[in-house]
Amino acid sequence: MQLVLPLSSETALIAELHGRLLARFGRPRPCRSLDPVSQLVMGIIGGRTLGADSLRAFEALRARFASWEALCDGPVAAVEAAIQPVTYEDAKARHLRRALRQVTARRGRLELDFLRDWPVEPALAWLERLPGVGRKVSAATLNFSTLRRPALVIDTHHLRVLRRLRLVGPRATIALAYDHIVPRLPSGWDAAEYDDHHQLLKKLGQTYCHAGTPACAGCPLRPLCPSAGAAPVVRPPGSRRRRGRARR
Ligand code: SF4
Known part of the structure; x- marks a missing residue:
């Protein structure tokens, strides 16, 4: 309750x-802040993945593509190959390329600096219309990046x-x-x-x-804490209960 x-x-x-x-x-x-488009990239590829693997995938993308615009124009297979360390790399590669293309189509160029001047709630909603972007990624794009907005x-x-x-x-x-x-x-x-x-x-x-x-x-x-000493096991979203085997 x-x-x-x-x-x-x-x-x-x-x-x-x-x-x-x-x-x-x-x-x-304090962590080093990325520009907002780079933080969006990091967020889309980083879901359900260890931080070290996300960082490796991000650096691999930067090494593979000369710019995020080049990623938009490149083959999705090259994006998928670069982000191999992450989970669901095929879906994330498709989402990432489509999200960056949609930002470009909606803004005329690949940039998110305009969100610095928007109220936080509409800025979250704008980002969450992009493929692969939920509340965690939208909030991280606003808060962790150089935008430094009060989003949790x-x-x-x-x-x-x-x-x-x-x-x-x-x-x-x-x-x-x-x-x-x-x-x-x-x-x-x-x-x-x-x-x-x-x-x-x-x-x-x-x-x-x-x-x-x-x-x-x-x-x-x-x-x-009302759960102290009695907290139930909480499985992460998307994990499945397995019959007959204890999870390690
Ligand atoms: S570790 Fe225990 S006491 Fe602390 S927040 Fe979790 S359930 Fe509550």
Whole structure:
């Protein structure tokens, strides 16, 4: 069951979680920001893939194509071959080329800098009309890139923690979680604090709030967490339950 609290109470809770995670992990180191088109490319190829493999695929694309415009004009098989380390490389290669072509068709050239001046919600919606772009990729394009807009990236680690904290329901998707959480973030937060918040919750999901049995005993959020010591196993979206074999 999802906790139902007044909006101001949820904001206070989120601020408390954030403070506890900062105290435990320290402030995340800022990452090098890519230009927004490059960040869009990284997002489309990076779904359900280890970060190191996404980075290798991204660097391979940059080595294979002289520019993102050249990728639009190149054969899709060459895109697929370059991004081999990622999952679903055939679908991602098609989505990537079509998405970049659609940006070019809609804007007259391959650029996303105009989103710097748009309100965040319409900017997310504009990006999500592109093939292969869901809320995680659209938010990352706005927040991680040099656009540095206040959009919250929620990945599967972050979503799992939100579900166990019962800030969102057990079946909430990333987009539903986004729509519930963002209005409840402290109003004074800037884009860097949105980024920090995502990094901190992701780190908690990677280090304590695992998809299998969470390590609640040492978790800095334990005093605030209604699932502490009793969190159900949360399978990542798209994974299948197998009969007769325990998952490792
Ligand atoms: S107390 Fe346990 S279930 Fe709750 S956030 Fe921490 S690790 Fe996850």
